[in-house]
Amino acid sequence: MKIVTLSVIASVALSASGLVQVADKAGLKSIPESTLELLKLTDNPKNPITESKVELGKKLYFDPRLSKSGLISCNTCHNLAEGGDDGVSAAIGHAWRANPHHLNSPTVYNAVFFDSQFWDGRDPDLEKQAQGPILAAPEMAASKEHVVSTVLSMPAYVDEFKEAYGDSVQIDYETITATIATFERTLVTPSRFDDFLNGKHNAIDKEEKRGLEIFIDRGCASCHNGIALGGSMSAFEVANKYKYASLGDFSGDKNSQVKVPTLRNLSATAPYFHNGAIWSLDEAIVEMGRVQLGLDLNRTDVDSIKKFLGTLDGRVPQVIYPILPASTESTPRPDAN
Amino acid sequence: MKIVTLSVIASVALSASGLVQVADKAGLKSIPESTLELLKLTDNPKNPITESKVELGKKLYFDPRLSKSGLISCNTCHNLAEGGDDGVSAAIGHAWRANPHHLNSPTVYNAVFFDSQFWDGRDPDLEKQAQGPILAAPEMAASKEHVVSTVLSMPAYVDEFKEAYGDSVQIDYETITATIATFERTLVTPSRFDDFLNGKHNAIDKEEKRGLEIFIDRGCASCHNGIALGGSMSAFEVANKYKYASLGDFSGDKNSQVKVPTLRNLSATAPYFHNGAIWSLDEAIVEMGRVQLGLDLNRTDVDSIKKFLGTLDGRVPQVIYPILPASTESTPRPDAN
Numbered sequence: 001m002k003i004v005t006l007s008v009i010a011s012v013a014l015s016a017s018g019l020v021q022v023a024d025k026a027g028l029k030s031i032p033e034s035t036l037e038l039l040k041l042t043d044n045p046k047n048p049i050t051e052s053k054v055e056l057g058k059k060l061y062f063d064p065r066l067s068k069s070g071l072i073s074c075n076t077c078h079n080l081a082e083g084g085d086d087g088v089s090a091a092i093g094h095a096w097r098a099n100p101h102h103l104n105s106p107t108v109y110n111a112v113f114f115d116s117q118f119w120d121g122r123d124p125d126l127e128k129q130a131q132g133p134i135l136a137a138p139e140m141a142a143s144k145e146h147v148v149s150t151v152l153s154m155p156a157y158v159d160e161f162k163e164a165y166g167d168s169v170q171i172d173y174e175t176i177t178a179t180i181a182t183f184e185r186t187l188v189t190p191s192r193f194d195d196f197l198n199g200k201h202n203a204i205d206k207e208e209k210r211g212l213e214i215f216i217d218r219g220c221a222s223c224h225n226g227i228a229l230g231g232s233m234s235a236f237e238v239a240n241k242y243k244y245a246s247l248g249d250f251s252g253d254k255n256s257q258v259k260v261p262t263l264r265n266l267s268a269t270a271p272y273f274h275n276g277a278i279w280s281l282d283e284a285i286v287e288m289g290r291v292q293l294g295l296d297l298n299r300t301d302v303d304s305i306k307k308f309l310g311t312l313d314g315r316v317p318q319v320i321y322p323i324l325p326a327s328t329e330s331t332p333r334p335d336a337n
Numbered sequence: 338m339k340i341v342t343l344s345v346i347a348s349v350a351l352s353a354s355g356l357v358q359v360a361d362k363a364g365l366k367s368i369p370e371s372t373l374e375l376l377k378l379t380d381n382p383k384n385p386i387t388e389s390k391v392e393l394g395k396k397l398y399f400d401p402r403l404s405k406s407g408l409i410s411c412n413t414c415h416n417l418a419e420g421g422d423d424g425v426s427a428a429i430g431h432a433w434r435a436n437p438h439h440l441n442s443p444t445v446y447n448a449v450f451f452d453s454q455f456w457d458g459r460d461p462d463l464e465k466q467a468q469g470p471i472l473a474a475p476e477m478a479a480s481k482e483h484v485v486s487t488v489l490s491m492p493a494y495v496d497e498f499k500e501a502y503g504d505s506v507q508i509d510y511e512t513i514t515a516t517i518a519t520f521e522r523t524l525v526t527p528s529r530f531d532d533f534l535n536g537k538h539n540a541i542d543k544e545e546k547r548g549l550e551i552f553i554d555r556g557c558a559s560c561h562n563g564i565a566l567g568g569s570m571s572a573f574e575v576a577n578k579y580k581y582a583s584l585g586d587f588s589g590d591k592n593s594q595v596k597v598p599t600l601r602n603l604s605a606t607a608p609y610f611h612n613g614a615i616w617s618l619d620e621a622i623v624e625m626g627r628v629q630l631g632l633d634l635n636r637t638d639v640d641s642i643k644k645f646l647g648t649l650d651g652r653v654p655q656v657i658y659p660i661l662p663a664s665t666e667s668t669p670r671p672d673a674n
Contacts, residue, residue, distance in 0.1 A: 062418055070425050076408070081399055081661045088407050088671045096433035096673070268663040280666050319658040324418045326605040329617050334425045336433070 016201035019209055023197060026216045027225030030197035031110075031190045031314075041227070042112045042185045044127065047178050049185055052164040057183030059160070059322045060176060066147050067140035069094055070334025074130075074180060077105040077139070080319055083268025084109035084187065089276030093133075094141035095336070104276035109316070110264050112185045114231030119258045119274045121233040126181035131173065144173040149332050151176055156325035189265060189314025196311070204311045211308025214301050219293045228262040229312065264312045281306055353538035356546055360534060363553045364562030367534035368447075368527045368651075378564070379449045379522045381464065384515050386522055389501040394520030396497075396659045397513060403484050404477035406431055407671025411467075411517060414442040414476070417656055420605025421446035421524065426613030430470075431478035432673070441613035446653070447601050449522045451568030456595045456611045458570040463518035468510065481510040486669050488513055493662035526602060526651025533648070541648045548645025551638050556630045565599040566649065601649045618643055 032038050043049050060066065064073040072093060077086045084107035086092075091099040103119055111117065117129035133139040134147060151157045151171055161169050161179075169175065193212075195203035204212070215221060224230045258274040271277065272284040285305050289297035297305070369375050380386050397403065401410040409430060414423045421444035423429075428436040440456055448454065454466035470476040471484060488494045488508055498506050498516075506512065530549075532540035541549070552558060561567045595611040608614065609621040622642050626634035634642070 064416070064419075065424065069429070071413070071423065071429060079401070081659050082401075083663070086408065087402065087664060088673070092406070092408060092673055098673070270664060279670070316660050321656040321658045322418055323653050326420070327424060327607060333616070336425070336429055336435070 016196070016209065019212060020197055020199075020201075022216060023212060023221075026221040028197070028216075028221055028229065029225075029227045030194040031113075031188055031227055033190070033194075033198050038188065042188065044125070044182070044185065047127065047182065049182055050164065052160070053179055053182040054186055056157075056160045056164050057179040057181070058319065059157075059324055060151075060180045061183050062322050063324050065150050065324075065327065065331065065334070066134055066142060066176075067094065068142045068146060068334070069336045071336070072140050074108075074133070077133070078108040080108070080187070080316070083107055083265050084111075085269050087270070089271050091139065093139040094137065097138035099138055102275050104271065104274055106261060107265060107269050108184055109187050109189050109314070110228050110262055111231075112188065113226065113228040114259070114262070115226075116231075116233060116259065121257075121259045126184045127174075127178045130177035130180045130184070134177065146332050147176055148173055149330075153328050153331040154325040155328075187317060189316050191264065191312050191314035193308075193311040194314075204308075207304070207307050208311050211304040211306070212311075214304045215308050218289065218295060218297065218301065218305070220288070220305065223260045223292065224263050229264060230260040230262040233257055233259050263309055265314055266309050267313050281309070285309075353533070353546065356549060357534055357536075357538075359553060360549060360558075363558040365534070365553075365558055365566065366562075366564045367531040368450075368525055368564055370527075370531075370535050375525065379525065381462070381519070381522065384464065384519065386519055387501065389497070390516055390519040391523055393494075393497045393501050394516040394518070395656065396494075396661055397488075397517045398520050399659050400661050402487050402661075402664065402668065402671070403471055403479060403513075404431065405479045405483060405671070406673045408673070409477050411445075411470070414470070415445040417445070417524070417653070420444055420602050421448075422606050424607070426608050428476065430476040431474065434475035436475055439612050441608065441611055443598060444602060444606050445521055446524050446526050446651070447565050447599055448568075449525065450563065450565040451596070451599070452563075453568075453570060453596065458594075458596045463521045464511075464515045467514035467517045467521070471514065483669050484513055485510055486667075490665050490668040491662040492665075524654060526653050528601065528649050528651035530645075530648040531651075541645075544641070544644050545648050546645075548641040548643070549648075551641045552645050555626065555632060555634065555638065555642070557625070557642065560597045560629065561600050566601060567597040567599040570594055570596050600646055602651055603646050604650050618646070622646075 032041070039049065047053075061074045064071050064076070066073065077091050077093070078084050079086055085105045089104060090102040091105045093099070106119065111129075112126060115121070117123040117126060118132070123129045123132065134142050135144065148171065151161075158171065161171050161175070164179065165175065192203045192208075215224075221229075223232075226232065261272075261274070266272075266281055270281065271279045272281070273287075278284045278287060282302055285302050286297055289295040289301075369378070376386065384390075398411045401408050401413070403410065414428050414430070415421050416423055422442045426441060427439040428442045430436070443456065448466075449463060452458070454460040454463060455469070460466045460469065471479050472481065485508065488498075495508065498508050498512070501516065502512065529540045529545075552561075558566075560569075563569065598609075598611070603609075603618055607618065608616045609618070610624075615621045615624060619639055622639050623634055626632040626638075
């Protein structure tokens with residue numbers, strides 16, 4: 001018995017390490033196991049990650065008082081309890097306005113690994129990205145002045161900025177949003193697929209390995225690659241078949257291309273696509289085969305790919321819900337209009 | 338030096354224990370230190386608090402999918418990061434509708450100690466209370482069917498209900514809301530004032546003790562008493578001077594009375610009163626003196642009372658932000674209309 005078992009493991013291990021090589025050639029990368037390696041990939045040399053910035057950034061991320069109404073925080077649309085997004089087709093923000101381009105809120109988890117931010121890829125990093133939605137009229141609808149005055153009105157926040165950046169910190173809109181981005185840089189979710197690529201060859205089972213082979217063989221990895229299995233502007237062309245396919249008027253438009261979304265944590269991030277038009281993962285796989293690869297994927301392939309995608313459901317970092325500094329009499333009043 | 342210090346402490350301690358007696362006579366009660374004593378006060382014998390119910394109730398409390406839009410959770414208006422409320426004058430809910438009676442969201446912290454729930458005291462306990470806002474059109478706007486179907490659509494939720502209540506659990510609207518209430522029963526915030534009443538005579542300083550004396554002497558404790566320093570329907574008559582004083586049409590109306598709000602955690606729960614009309618704690622104290630006690634409280638009294646009220650800022654229980662079960666294809670779709 002013992003010898004048989006060993007021989008089985010050896011044969012699986014061999015086949016697995018071959019598969020790891022194939023995945024590597026296809027451009028699939030893992031979230032590294034080593035904290036130091038991970039930090040190299042996620043850190044911003046201009047504004048290095050520190051514990052005090054992350055803790056402060058977390059508070060700001062969850063603070064609805066940064067919005068005009070006092071009711072919408074970053075976490076409203078990028079809810080860390082719900083896969084890092086809001087679970088609705090198109091974002092709804094200030095005064096219940098729907099996103100004018102009917103764009104789906106992308107997940108914040110692993111966004112640090114994206115080549116660029118927003119569906120049209122207009123911003124290079126999370127620091128720049130975080131500046132947008134707080135000011136956007138159909139999102140948090142605030143002004144820079146509102147955000148800065150809100151933070152400055154609470155001594156506890158000012159103290160935390162001093163602790164994070166030193167006493168001479170300039171608490172301006174850029175510093176506030178960069179601090180939010182620092183927190184977001186820590187929101188990575190290593191999964192069984194990473195364990196597999198990192199050498200734990202039994203972290204994914206035989207069917208999932210087969211799914212990975214199909215995923216690569218059918219061409220999915222030609223767009224869904226890198227650590228995020230997505231996150232680049234490389235290939236996704238918006239087909240006319242989507243209800244809200246027209247993206248001609250959204251800022252930074254690049255020939256109606258939208259960014260390739262990450263495939264991590266798909267089980268928690270329906271509905272799918274830039275317009276949140278498809279709720280079923282099976283349908284999403286079929287649709288991508290048809291639109292992007294010109295393939296009619298059969299039932300077996302779809303099941304197989306779906307099994308592989310399940311290995312990308314990650315281990316979410318534990319977040320202690322913050323207790324926010326209390327408003328003071330000089331804190332700007334919420335305005336729901 | 339040593340003897341002098343000891344004698345000072347002794348004299349303070351004596352005076353403090355006298356003050357504790359006065360506070361007791363005035364009906365001011367502490368949150369007990371002992372977990373067992375606390376459990377006696379907070380538990381529901383018909384549905385005892387257990388760890389698995391609390392953990393499940395926490396998820397449901399934070400789950401926006403219980404609402405019609407998929408965007409509003411209990412925590413939206415009773416935000417545990419913000420003193421257990423939303424920091425706006427009047428609640429805003431589904432489709433950005435303001436509360437039709439311009440009622441301020443009361444804090445969920447220590448609500449377990451209230452004699453009754455809602456501003457008009459129409460519900461006897463948190464179990465009954467939790468049934469209301471989920472269905473209310475200007476709040477979460479859901480139907481019972483929506484809530485039950487949502488929970489039943491996620492196997493992880495079903496498993497947790499079985500774990501909490503046994504395999505034969507009937508997962509109906511009443512069980513779901515009672516589970517939310519069980520979580521809420523744990524949201525108590527012991528403060529320095531409790532430490533003082535529980536025998537730590539130096540937990541509050543001389544000025545705060547003086548504030549407590551003024552608070553009792555001027556009559557504040559005649560309404561603001563019990564563990565919550567409020568929470569009963571006993572006395573508060575809505576005066577005509579409030580902008581939205583008319584409460585004649587809200588359900589369970591009892592001669593235009595609103596419940597006495599708790600005074601715990603006031604620094605985090607502005608704006609004040611049932612209509613959220615007053616943002617400054619100083620003004621709120623002056624107003625209550627005038628309207629309820631027929632007193633023109635002077636600056637010294639107001640400062641002194643405010644100092645005492647600061648001792649009621651409590652230690653908030655640490656909440657690990659939940660990761661919610663993933664929606665499935667049978668989960669009811671969000672409807673923002």
